[in-house]
Amino acid sequence: MKTGPDIALLGSLIGDPARANILTALMDRRALTACELAQEAGVTPQTASSHLAKLIAGGLLSPEKQGRHRYFRISDEEVASALEALMGLAAYAGHRRVRTGPRDPAMREARVCYDHLAGDRGVQMFDHLTRRGMISYEEAELSLTQKGQRFAEDFGIDLDAIRTTRRPLCKACLDWSVRRNHLAGALGAALLDRFYVLRWARREKDSRVVAFSRRGAEQFDALFATATRR
Amino acid sequence: MKTGPDIALLGSLIGDPARANILTALMDRRALTACELAQEAGVTPQTASSHLAKLIAGGLLSPEKQGRHRYFRISDEEVASALEALMGLAAYAGHRRVRTGPRDPAMREARVCYDHLAGDRGVQMFDHLTRRGMISYEEAELSLTQKGQRFAEDFGIDLDAIRTTRRPLCKACLDWSVRRNHLAGALGAALLDRFYVLRWARREKDSRVVAFSRRGAEQFDALFATATRR
DNA sequence: CCCATGCTTCGATCGCCATCGAAGCGTTCG
DNA sequence: CGAACGCTTCGATGGCGATCGAAGCATGGG
Numbered sequence: 001m002k003t004g005p006d007i008a009l010l011g012s013l014i015g016d017p018a019r020a021n022i023l024t025a026l027m028d029r030r031a032l033t034a035c036e037l038a039q040e041a042g043v044t045p046q047t048a049s050s051h052l053a054k055l056i057a058g059g060l061l062s063p064e065k066q067g068r069h070r071y072f073r074i075s076d077e078e079v080a081s082a083l084e085a086l087m088g089l090a091a092y093a094g095h096r097r098v099r100t101g102p103r104d105p106a107m108r109e110a111r112v113c114y115d116h117l118a119g120d121r122g123v124q125m126f127d128h129l130t131r132r133g134m135i136s137y138e139e140a141e142l143s144l145t146q147k148g149q150r151f152a153e154d155f156g157i158d159l160d161a162i163r164t165t166r167r168p169l170c171k172a173c174l175d176w177s178v179r180r181n182h183l184a185g186a187l188g189a190a191l192l193d194r195f196y197v198l199r200w201a202r203r204e205k206d207s208r209v210v211a212f213s214r215r216g217a218e219q220f221d222a223l224f225a226t227a228t229r230r
Numbered sequence: 231m232k233t234g235p236d237i238a239l240l241g242s243l244i245g246d247p248a249r250a251n252i253l254t255a256l257m258d259r260r261a262l263t264a265c266e267l268a269q270e271a272g273v274t275p276q277t278a279s280s281h282l283a284k285l286i287a288g289g290l291l292s293p294e295k296q297g298r299h300r301y302f303r304i305s306d307e308e309v310a311s312a313l314e315a316l317m318g319l320a321a322y323a324g325h326r327r328v329r330t331g332p333r334d335p336a337m338r339e340a341r342v343c344y345d346h347l348a349g350d351r352g353v354q355m356f357d358h359l360t361r362r363g364m365i366s367y368e369e370a371e372l373s374l375t376q377k378g379q380r381f382a383e384d385f386g387i388d389l390d391a392i393r394t395t396r397r398p399l400c401k402a403c404l405d406w407s408v409r410r411n412h413l414a415g416a417l418g419a420a421l422l423d424r425f426y427v428l429r430w431a432r433r434e435k436d437s438r439v440v441a442f443s444r445r446g447a448e449q450f451d452a453l454f455a456t457a458t459r460r
Numbered sequence: 461c462c463c464a465t466g467c468t469t470c471g472a473t474c475g476c477c478a479t480c481g482a483a484g485c486g487t488t489c490g
Numbered sequence: 491c492g493a494a495c496g497c498t499t500c501g502a503t504g505g506c507g508a509t510c511g512a513a514g515c516a517t518g519g520g
Contacts, residue, residue, distance in 0.1 A: 005320030005406060007313065008250035014241030016478075024237070034497060047479055048330035049498055059323035068487040068496055082319035083237065089312035090235030093289035130367065137360065141410070176235060180371070246508075264467060277509055279468055298466055298517040462520090469514070477506090481498070490492095 010086070013058045014086065018043050019051050023060065023074070023083060029115040029206045031064060032070035045177065068105070077184060080114040087176035104230045112203065116188030117195070117201070117210065118175050119218065126172075128224035135170055142170035143168040152187065155223075156194055162186045195220070210224045243288045244316065248273050249281050253304070253313060254288065259345040260268040261294060262320035307401070307414060310344040317406035321411070329401045338407045342433065346418030347425070347440065348405050351450065355421070356402075356413045358454035365400055372400035374417065382417065385453075386424055392416045425450070 014020055021041040026032065032040070038048035052072055055061040062075040074080050110121040117125065129135045134148030144152070144159075152159055162169065163186075171185035183191070192210075195201045200216030203209075212220060241443030244250055250347075256262065268278035282302055292305040293454070304310050320420040337346040340351040347355065359365045374382070374389075382389055392399065393416075401415035403457060413421070425431045430446025433439075 005317040006250075007244055007254070007316045007320050008247045010316060010320050010323075011241050011244030011250060012246070014237055015245035016242070017238045018234075018478080020238035020241060043478085044480055045497065046481080046499085050478080053498085078319060078322050082315050084314040085312050086234040086237045086240060089308060090237050090240050092308050093240070223515065248508080273508085274510055275467065276469085276511080280508080283468085300467065464519080465517085467514105467516085470512085472500080472509105472511090474507105474509080475517085476508095477504100479502105479504085481502090482500085484497105486495105488493105490494100 009058065010060075013055060013060060014083075016051070017041075018047065019055060022048070022051060022055065022072075026061070026072065026074050027083065027114065028112040028203075029073065029080075031073040033069050033071060037072060044196075074114065077114060077167075078105065081171075084113055084118075084176055085174055088174055092175050096102070106204070106209045108209070110201065110212060111208040112192070112207075112210055113173060113175075113182070114184070115192065116173070116182070116184050118173070118182050119210075120178055121210075121212070122182030123175055123180050125220075125224045126181055128226040129183065131226045132214045142172055142185070144170055146199050152190075155191075156197075157187070157190045162190055238292075239288065243285060243290060244313075246281070247271075248277065249285060250451070252278070252281060252302075256291070256302065256304045256340040257310065257313065257344065258433075259303065259310075261303040263299050263301055267302060301321065304344065307344060307397075311401075311403050311414065314343055314348075314405050314406055318404055321406050336434075336439045336441070337437075340431065340442060341404075341438040342422070342440055343403060343438075344414070345422065346403070346412070346414050347422045348403070348412050349407055349440075351440075351442070352412035353405055353410050355450075355454045356411055358456040359413065361456045372402055372413075372415070374399055382420075385421075386427075387417070387420045392420055 014023065018041040021076065022037050025037060025040040030098045034048055034052060035045055037052065038045045041048055043051075052061065052063075054065055055072075059074050059075060060079050064071045074083075096227070108119050110117060110119045112118065115123070116122070128133075129151075130137065131150065132147070134145055134151050135142055136145050149159060165186060169185055169187050170183065171188070172181040173184035173188075174180075175182045182188070195210075195216070196203075198216070198219075199213065200220055201210050201212040204211050245252065248271040252267050255267060255270040264278055264282060265275050267282065268275045269284050271278055271281070273281075275412070282291065282293075286293055286302075289305060290309050291302050294301045294303065304313075312392050340347060340349045343346065343352070356365075359378065359381075360367065362377070364375055364381050365372055366375050379389060395416060397416045399415055400413060401418070402411040403414035403418075404410075405412045412418070425440075425446070426433075428446070428449075429443065430450055431440050431442040434441050
């Protein structure tokens with residue numbers, strides 16, 4: 001008999017197409033209702049309900065009651081990160097759901113991963129921050145340096161406010177399209193937020209794509225100029 | 231329709247208990263025969279054969295013919311790394327296959343992950359190497375510094391020989407038991423090899439456990455003394 | 461050569477689980 | 491309060507896939 005974590009349970013949860021669709025739909029950090037998810041997955045509400053129950057029992061999703069709706073979201077950054085890693089392997093092994101569509105390049109350029117920026121631009125930002133010594137990698141954990149703190153404050157991020165949460169400030173998340181790290185954690189989320197506020201970018205409706213305006217892209221490139229984009 | 235990598239396929243592959251057992255059994259980098267794997271998984275050779283065919287089709291395993299035997303191994307470090315990440319989530323979410331057994335603490339202390347050292351000791355080593363500036367984390371990739379190169383050579387590792395392979399020298403791998411990084415890549419493999427040669431440790435039969443001798447543990451602790459063990 | 465070994469293919473069986481219709485339960489709104 | 495909505499539970503159905511016995515194919519040894 002084997003010992004160790006049970007990957008079969010998680011695998012079978014992720015293995016059903018309807019459930020995989022649900023999880024994928026929730027990878028942006030939205031919380032969706034059961035009916036919306038049913039539509040995303042292409043099944044009836046009854047079926048979706050049973051899937052959702054299983055995903056909750058498995059710890060992958062968390063329900064949230066609000067009025068007569070029930071919203072579902074991915075439980076945890078840990079879960080999102082593991083799913084992103086699986087997507088990485090899937091992309092690497094060459095399993096794609098559909099032939100590369102028109103949306104695909106946009107996804108590769110910039111998309112939402114849970115609540116932070118992923119794709120080429122996410123990696124570009126991460127590269128710049130580490131290369132310029134704003135984020136340091138010590139004891140296998142990321143931390144924000146003095147220089148990085150000044151940068152963040154200057155960029156309009158209220159670090160004190162962020163630090164009140166229990167959530168880690170900086171975390172690395174493996175990008176499935178670029179297969180390198182991008183920045184997750186509270187700071188990653190705050191930065192993306194800031195891009196929205198500054199109108200550099202906006203979320204594309206019903207997708208994970210983050211669309212940068214021309215001006216926004218220029219400003220972004222100027223700010224994170226160290227690393228060259230692919 | 232969704233776009234992006236297909237996690238459902240991988241999920242369903244990993245989701246079957248027999249296949250999960252097979253994958254887990256191969257997580258040390260051994261190559262096993264179909265019959266051995268059948269026994270590991272607790273199914274007949276016929277059944278195992280069909281599972282193995284699917285795992286190969288999915289890109290997770292690679293077959294290797296040798297005489298009248300056919301050996302199977304995990305295709306790739308990428309695959310092993312993704313599986314380790316899934317185990318991390320499973321452990322985090324609290325799904326364990328069996329009640330914590332006597333072997334479990336030993337697994338947590340030191341075990342083989344593909345072909346490098348994982349567990350408390352693996353993380354301890356990684357921490358020391360990064361903290362002492364032997365491995366640097368730049369542009370989202372690990373690299374061996376001058377100081378690190380001297381260290382490795384002094385420890386009896388032939389870096390030139392290693393570099394002939396196309397395999398990356400240093401890679402980070404997320405440890406499922408400690409949930410922090412340990413060192414993978416060619417250097418990680420070479421270091422573990424060195425521990426065997428120096429008789430600091432040996433593989434426990436039929437398990438992923440790496441058993442350190444008392445003397446070996448002392449030397450190891452002396453060498454990687456920066457980080458305190460848990 | 462013939463037989464043993466190792467593995468795969470074939471065919472049949474069985475069980476589990478995804479699916480959906482119908483009904484039940486709670487919430488909201490007019 | 492009744493009707494509409496949102497979601498879940500129940501029950502029945504169907505299909506896919508895991509499983510194994512038996513046979514087929516290689517390879518190697520005597």
